[in-house]
Amino acid sequence: MYYDEPSAFDFDAVVLDTFDDFVILDKTLFFPEGGGQPADTGSLRLKEENKTLKVQDVQEVEGVILHKIENGSGISKGSVVSGHVDAERRIAHTRHHSATHIVVCAARNVLGSHVWQAGAQKGEKRARIDITHFKRISDAERKEIELLANRMVMEDKEIQARFEDRE
Numbered sequence: 001m002y003y004d005e006p007s008a009f010d011f012d013a014v015v016l017d018t019f020d021d022f023v024i025l026d027k028t029l030f031f032p033e034g035g036g037q038p039a040d041t042g043s044l045r046l047k048e049e050n051k052t053l054k055v056q057d058v059q060e061v062e063g064v065i066l067h068k069i070e071n072g073s074g075i076s077k078g079s080v081v082s083g084h085v086d087a088e089r090r091i092a093h094t095r096h097h098s099a100t101h102i103v104v105c106a107a108r109n110v111l112g113s114h115v116w117q118a119g120a121q122k123g124e125k126r127a128r129i130d131i132t133h134f135k136r137i138s139d140a141e142r143k144e145i146e147l148l149a150n151r152m153v154m155e156d157k158e159i160q161a162r163f164e165d166r167e
């Protein structure tokens, strides 16, 4: 559901299976770690037992989303849960994700279209972007990239997220 409802943070789901500290749900808003973006955290509340479990990590393995529960799950198949995603953390990740796209765009404008994103790490407090370029960038170039990137932010453009063709 996280692709269809990127700004929703609360949902109901049914436990399909559990193993070790992991819980698999029939649907989820928890974004797994991927593309340099850390996993969401949050909680699962067991509706019948009035018990809340902490989701400390989320991983995708072969299309299956695994929710890692702090101190083991102790949760049974078929349980109905209310999921809550830590919104502040997710919004910080979203902002940093958008910021890395903006910085790459600005760098391409300043340095040339050979510039590509070589890697990225987004966090809650900061993000890092690695770009390809044939030499060290100068202070003047860095300032120009910064100026362009800040201008794009100030324009407050609407963000459209979509899957691009690989080519």
Ligand SMILES: [Zn+2]
Residues within 6 Å of the ligand: 097, 101
């Ligand atoms: Zn992206």
